[in-house]
Amino acid sequence: MIRRLTMLVLSVVVVLSLGLAAGAQEFWNYNVFPYQYERFRYEVVNYRTEWDWELEEDVVVENKQYQFLELRRVDDQTMEVTQGSTQLMPMEGLSDNLTFLGGLMGLSALMSGGDWFGELWLLGMWAADLELEVGNNMQMFDGSRVRVVEETSVAGVRGYLLRKFVRETDESGNRVDITKSEWVVAPDVGWPLALTMFSEEGDVVYRMTLVEYERK
Secondary structure, eight states: OHHHHHHHHHHHHHHHHHHHHHTOOOOOOTTOOOSSEEEEEEEEEEEEEEEETTTTEEEEEEEEEEEEEEEEEOSSSOEEEEEEEEEOOOSTTHHHHOOTTHHHHHHHHHHHOSHHHHHHHHHHHHHTTSOOOTTOEEEOTTSOEEEEEEEEEETTEEEEEEEEEEEEEOTTSOEEEEEEEEEEEOTTOSSOSEEEEEOTTSOEEEEEEEEEEEEO
């Protein structure tokens, strides 16, 4: 009887241990690419306001392009990196806009500057410390907060929706949350699955969405 009880206790301990392992904490490994091969393809959309002389009013202009990044491990010290972009250009003035390696130069500019890059830089600073569990919050040094909103998926990859916001007081004295940006990140994918940035008025000004993903 004692031996059976001992075996039962051991079985329960093993089951609990497996349960804890299955529910282990998850964090985002930002900018980490540990695989032999990895490929990202993003749809990138910028929105800007322009004056329409025919309508005599401001209109929102959408600029869409596709960016891709391919990483192939050569050896323990070297990674082969291929990157580029695809976009639509009008025939009129094409020679003025099209330059040799222009797509790569545009991608380089996209990945090394702009408002979104500042957001990504901040994201990378605190990402390793934010446990990816729905409901978790983190206070940023600039006064904003980041909340893990829900689990979701993009391009077939499971991830978490993160919302970066600031709390302000409206004219009625009520505290309101103003969303600055939204992210979807996956623990085992080094780049975000999606990123949306908002203007002060709450309009979308930038959207970056992973549409294809592959790794080996």
